[in-house]
Amino acid sequence: MDIQIAATNRKAYHEYHILDKYEAGIELVGSEVKSLREGSANLKEAYIVIRKGEAFAVGIHISPYSHTGIEGHDPVRDRRLLLHRREIKKIKDLTDQKGLTAIPLQMYFNPNGRAKLEIGIAKGKKTYDKKKSIKEKDLLREAQRELRNR
Numbered sequence: 001m002d003i004q005i006a007a008t009n010r011k012a013y014h015e016y017h018i019l020d021k022y023e024a025g026i027e028l029v030g031s032e033v034k035s036l037r038e039g040s041a042n043l044k045e046a047y048i049v050i051r052k053g054e055a056f057a058v059g060i061h062i063s064p065y066s067h068t069g070i071e072g073h074d075p076v077r078d079r080r081l082l083l084h085r086r087e088i089k090k091i092k093d094l095t096d097q098k099g100l101t102a103i104p105l106q107m108y109f110n111p112n113g114r115a116k117l118e119i120g121i122a123k124g125k126k127t128y129d130k131k132k133s134i135k136e137k138d139l140l141r142e143a144q145r146e147l148r149n150r
Contacts, residue, residue: 025082
């Protein structure tokens, strides 16, 4: 069994330079897991914050499960991340630096069926950086097209 991607933050690679990546478990309730398996999650406006030595994902929107009765889950609650203490300390030290932040890159199920969140330590891009990366992608795409046509 391979990994099953539940949600990706495509905007993150456009808005930020990703400097480092971490894999974290995420504490979810049952209806959130079922909803994730349906693929109804949004990471666009989410970020990672560290409070009292624990890491939390803030702003992840997981839609209510379609077959849940009256009692569901709060779609945008803060979710605790399962990381080792030294990883939390390292992320905190990095995000305390000016201009760096921690953002979720993708949410997926590993081969064991556990929900995981890929966290990126990111630095914001300037407008000219964004234009440059778009230009590079276009050139690469054009080169691939030329190779295919030959």
